[in-house]
Amino acid sequence: MIVLSSFLIVDKKWLYKIRIGVKQMQYSKKLLCLVLFTLVSFTSVSCGNDNSYVSEARNSKITHAETSTISLMTSWGGVDSKAGCLTDLLDKFENENPTIKVSNQSIFGDEYLPTLKTRFASGNEPDVFGLWPCSDIKYMIRANKLAELTDTLKKDSEWMESFKGNFFDMTTYNNKIFGIPFELVFEGMFINKDLFQQFGVKIPQNYQELKNAINIFNKHNITPIAYNATAEGSYIYQNMIASLGGNEGVEKFIVNNKINNCYIDAMKYMKELYEMHAFPNDLISITSEERNNLFIKKQAAMIVQGSWFAAYFGKFDKTVEMIPFPAMGNGSSKIPAGLGGGTFYISKSAWSTPEGKENTLKLIKFLTSKATSDYLYKESGLFSTLNVSMETPYNALAQQSIGVYEKTLEENRCAIPDHIIDRSTWEKVIVKEFPRYLDNKISAEEIWEKALNRLQ
Structure with a gap:
């Protein structure tokens, strides 16, 4: 029957x-x-x-009865240039591992980190997640929320040795490795080279040449620098800090219980550019997307952005180039660089069972594999830390910008300020108060005094 x-x-x-x-x-x-x-x-x-x-x-x-589900949370969601690629990659992973399903809970934009922190605080943390190394990772480690991967990596030396350089140093705390450093990011100034050629403007290599360029573009009704008062907009300020202080100045941000002078001086240079009308008139109200579009649509000559910005341009577009931010003072040009949102961690709760440990490890190895690296570079312009040659560039700009990074001397690469300073303090004090500072309603010293009080 x-x-x-x-x-x-x-x-x-x-x-x-x-x-x-x-x-x-x-x-x-x-x-x-x-x-x-x-x-x-x-x-x-x-x-x-x-x-x-x-x-x-x-x-x-x-299969349905025996399938286990892994929750994955990254910043590669929504309109992020890697969102579609991540969906395709997870489909491939599930096809290769039919007993594992991945719940993709990625979020795009400024809401990612607050949402991730809320989930950890409520005990609903994702099994695997991506996050740039920052103070929040240290909090999670102190709270015993993350899986330690040191022994796993030592046992799988082939996997560990597939990464180049000393990037594991950025995910190591108290001599223990907690994260897999997959995505390389760096920042610099992108220029609409065709606008520079059209108006006979010299590509700036130092601060004085930058001011000269601003004056010329203003005369031709071109917004000199696309900037807005958001966390992402603050990249220009961060590049100034890096140029003035170098890696030591960025990382040792407290000197004699006060903020390092490079953080104060960079604010004053920002005020000077603001008074020169270097930025959009509506910098307080425009969104990050609107800011980017000013540059993309040739309404602005320059923008300070991250390496991932290359994905916004056509494959053969050579009208845009990336340069190191013009040198401030007597120093050389610097490039803030570090690990991006493709730095992967496993939660302690997922690691606590043999099945969870095995499945999350399979996923994180897949996400940091050579095949994934090749695919993301080709389709979204992501630069990985793997010790492999990237032969198929996403577009001309991606190839040109990675060349700028590789030609920059090691001593001229430095940490990214908002990876060093507590991110919530950076956004809720520094970024929030910046418009008031530009309008002379608060001093740079008062802003950083607020920030340091919050940090303490």
Whole structure:
């Protein structure tokens, strides 16, 4: 009866025709027995055939029953240039691992970090997540929320050695490794080279040349620098800090219980550019997307952005280039660089069971593999830290910008300020107060005094 019921679900129409035939032949007992015997035999053969509909349906039910789900949270969601790539990659991972499903809970934009922190605080943390190294990671480690990966990496030396440089130093705390440093990011100034050529403007290599360029573009009604009062807009301020202080100045941001002078001086240079009308008039109200579009649509000559900005331009577009931010003072040009949101961690709760440990490890290895690196570079312009050559550039700008980074001497690469300063303090004090500072309603020293009080 069970076997017959299973078959009836598979093909009721065929059975119905047989039953009608049987009825028309006056329910011949011999024929009915023969039909039933055939049905049972056919069903038994079908269960042993992996290509049959019945087998697929049953395997689907078994897979569903035995499937475990991993929750993944990254900043590669929404309109992020890597969002579509992540969806495709997770489809591939699930096809290769049919007993594992991935719940993609990625979020785009400024809401990502607050949402992630809220989930950890409420005990609803994702199994695997991506986050640039920052003070929040240290809080999670102190709260015993993250899996330690040191022994796992040592046992799999091939995986660990696939990463170049000393990037594991950025995910190591108290000599223990907690994160996989996959995504390389760096910042600089992007220029609309065609606008510079059209108006005969010299590409600035120092601060004075930058001011000269601003004056010329203003005369031609071109917004000199696309900037707005948001966390992402603050990249120009961060590049100034890096140029003035270098890596030591950025990282040792407290000197004698006060903020390092490079953080104060950079604010004063920002005020000077503001008074020169270097920025959009509506810098307080425009969104980050609107700011980017000013540059993309050639309404602004310059913008300070991250390496991921290359993904916004056409494959063969050579009208845009990336340069190091013009040198401030007597120093050399600097490039703030570090690890991006593709730095992956596993939560302690997911790591606590053998199945969770095995499955999350499979996912994180897949996300940091050479194949994934090649795909993301080709499709979204992501630069990975893997020790591999990137042969198929996303576009001309991606290839040109990675060249700028690689040509920059190691001593001229420095930490990114908002990776060093507590991110919530950076956004809720520094970024929030910046418009008031530009309008002379608060001093640079008063802003940083507020920030340091919050940090303490």
